[in-house]
Each structure stands twice: as structure tokens, then as C-alpha cells.
């Protein structure tokens with residue numbers, strides 16, 4: 402077997418990632434379904450059948466994880482399926498998740514469960530969703546139920562996926578569903594999500610002392626469009642702070658200092674990470690342009706035209722940003738780091754192999770520099786429902802292509818390459834020469 406010239410450490414976790422609503426299909430009791438009904442997606446697409454994991458296809462895709470030689474998979478469970486009405490637990494849904502987790506373990510794949518990946522039970526909206534402290538209590542009860550139900554099958558837990566993206570999605574396009582389009586609500590939602598994380602951390606450890614618990618934070622490589630323009634530099638600083646710095650500071654010190662709204666201390670947040678998850682996708686260059694962009698506080702995010710970039714609004718493909726953000730994490734936390742998401746929207750697979758090699762090479766360098774990186778979860782195993790972008794052909798992230806009419810999966814060249822990397826235990830010189 403080919404051996405890596407740029408080897409990753411023994412026991413490194415090689416994985417893929419998905420989330421419940423994006424792959425399961427048929428979930429109509431959550432708030433994203435409701436948002437979909439309002440036509441907030443590309444081509445007004447509804448998630449519909451998605452990848453049909455709920456109705457039975459998860460098991461065949463688990464075989465695909467094994468074919469790729471991955472050793473772990475990050476999935477999420479849907480709160481609305483487990484608790485369809487307040488304080489009513491659905492044992493049939495719990496049994497379905499148990500079947501999926503059991504199949505994963507039988508295939509040699511260690512599951513990571515994300516407890517909150519953007520969706521909420523629709524009934525939570527009536528209780529004020531993530532804008533009220535009562536939701537922290539309700540979330541905690543759901544978390545306890547999840548650990549009691551799945552703790553024998555899973556010991557790796559991610560409490561919350563991307564608090565800031567959740568906040569932004571709702572703010573920019575969700576109109577009124579969870580934040581009412583009020584910028585203060587962005588900060589309020591994140592505040593309660595962080596409190597939810599702290600409670601979940603304590604509850605999981607109470608029920609499962611050996612569990613490894615973390616959170617997935619999205620970090621963009623924010624750069625000023627013109628580094629000599631003072632306004633652009635300031636705009637970049639504001640974005641980095643609002644999008645991730647503010648959360649990381651709270652997780653590290655318990656100090657909550659939002660840009661708008663009440664400051665607070667959340668002492669229970671300190672020391673609630675057994676690992677920290679980084680979701681990294683792109684660079685955005687920030688320009689202060691108040692006349693062009695009144696709706697986003699005068700900020701424009703744009704790719705540099707001479708750099709490879711994704712579809713409009715997606716930003717720039719920029720592997721160095723992975724290192725920049727890892728360094729940021731390292732300055733604040735002394736815990737293992739997992740790359741909980743990294744990937745590229747690209748229906749024709751043209752850029753994905755290069756993306757993979759460039760980012761893994763950057764990761765390899767970071768490990769050489771002593772960064773405690775324990776695993777990498779590629780987003781995503783298969784094409785799936787991409788939130789507001791729905792099934793747009795520009796927003797396909799899978800190592801497997803999915804034909805959503807026939808549900809046929811086809812392994813992409815990037816998938817073959819990922820398998821080769823895992824088999825070799827890292828990158829070979831040939832891979833780097835061919836793709837990087």
C-alpha cells in the first residue's frame with residue numbers, strides 16, 4: 402500500500418459530516434420546514450425526501466462511509482423527531498436513531514452526534530425559541546433524553562453547530578421566524594445558545610462521565626479588501642469579532658461582550674470544552690461601502706477575482722485561512738481541535754480535489770507545528786439539502802454525487818482521492834504534485 406509522504410498521526414480521526422434535516426427527508430415538524438414552506442430557498446425547493454436516511458437509506462450510506470475507509474462520522478439528531486410535542490418523547494424515532502448508530506458502529510465508524518444543527522421543533526417557536534431562558538431548560542431536558550437514549554452507542558458529542566451562522570441565517574433571510582430581523586436578536590440568540598452549550602456540557606458529563614464534548618464554531622478568514630484602507634481594516638475586525646471572536650471569548654473567559662445589547666458574565670461557560678470544533682470554508686474580503694450596502698451595515702464581502710472561489714456569495718477558496726483560524730483557537734484554548742467541517746460547493750467536482758489536498762496539506766503543516774488536531778470531518782459524505790440554497794446545482798458538497806430523482810449515488814473523483822488519502826494515512830508527494 403502507498404505510504405504517505407506527509408503522514409497524519411496514528412489514530413487520527415478521518416471522517417465525513419452530515420446533519421439531520423439535510424439528509425433525512427420527511428421531517429415536517431421543525432421550523433426549517435416551516436421556513437421552506439414560505440419559499441425561502443433556491444427555486445423554492447423544499448427539503449422533501451432529501452437523501453432518504455429516515456426511511457431507510459442511512460444504512461446504505463453507512464456502507465459508503467466504510468468504502469471510503471473513514472473511521473468516524475458526524476451526524477445530527479433532530480430535536481423535533483425526539484420530542485414532537487413538549488415533554489412527549491417519541492420512542493419510535495429514538496429506535497430509528499439507535500438503528501442508524503448501531504449500523505455505524507457495526508461498520509467500524511465512530512459516531513459523533515450533534516445535538517443542535519440549526520433546526521428546532523416548531524412548537525419551540527411558540528415559547529420564544531432561542532430568545533428566552535426557558536429554551537435553555539427545554540434544550541437541557543432534550544439533551545438528557547438523548548444521552549440516556551444513545552449514550553451506550555456514542556461518546557462523542559457536539560452540543561451546538563455554528564451559533565453565529567444560525568443567528569445570521571435567521572437574521573438575514575428568515576425574516577420573522579426566530580429573530581424577527583432585529584439585529585439585537587442575533588446577539589440574544591447566540592447568548593442563549595452558549596448557555597445551552599454550558600448546560601448540555603454539564604448534563605452530558607453527569608450522565609456519561611467519559612464523554613468527549615465540544616462545540617462546532619464556524620470561522621471565516623476575514624481579510625480587509627484593501628489592507629491600507631482604515632475603514633476596511635476596521636470592518637474586518639468587526640466581522641471577525643461578531644462572527645466568532647465574541648463567542649470564543651465567552652467560551653474562554655465567561656465574559657459576554659456583544660456589539661449590541663447587554664454585557665454579562667456566564668461563569669458556567671468556562672471549562673466546558675473537551676475539544677473545540679472548527680468549521681472552516683472560505684475567505685471573505687470585507688469592504689466598507691455604505692452606499693452600496695445599507696442593508697448589511699455598509700459592509701460588502703467579496704472574493705478577489707484572481708482567486709479560486711465558489712458560487713456567488715460563497716467567498717474564496719483559501720487554505721491558509723485554516724492555519725490562521727487554528728492559530729486563533731490555539732491562542733485561547735488548550736484542548737484538542739477537531740475540524741468538524743470543511744468542504745466546497747462544486748457540482749462538477751472541478752475544484753474539490755485541489756481543495757482537499759490544499760487544506761489537508763495546511764492541516765499537516767499545522768500538526769507539524771504542534772497543533773493538537775485530532776480529526777477531520779469532510780463536509781459532506783453525499784450531496785444534500787443545502788438550507789437556503791436547497792438543491793441548487795451550484796451547492797453540491799458531496800464526495801458522492803446524488804441524483805435526487807432516482808436517489809442514485811455516484812462516487813466522485815474527489816471521493817476516490819479522499820479514500821486514497823485515508824488508506825495512505827496522509828498525503829503522498831504524487832497527490833500534492835498532481836493537485837496542489
Ligand code: FCB
Pocket residue numbers: 420423562563566619680742780787788798
Ligand atoms: C455549514 C453548515 C452545514 C452546511 C455547510 C455547507 O455552515 O453547518 O450544515 O450547510 O455549511
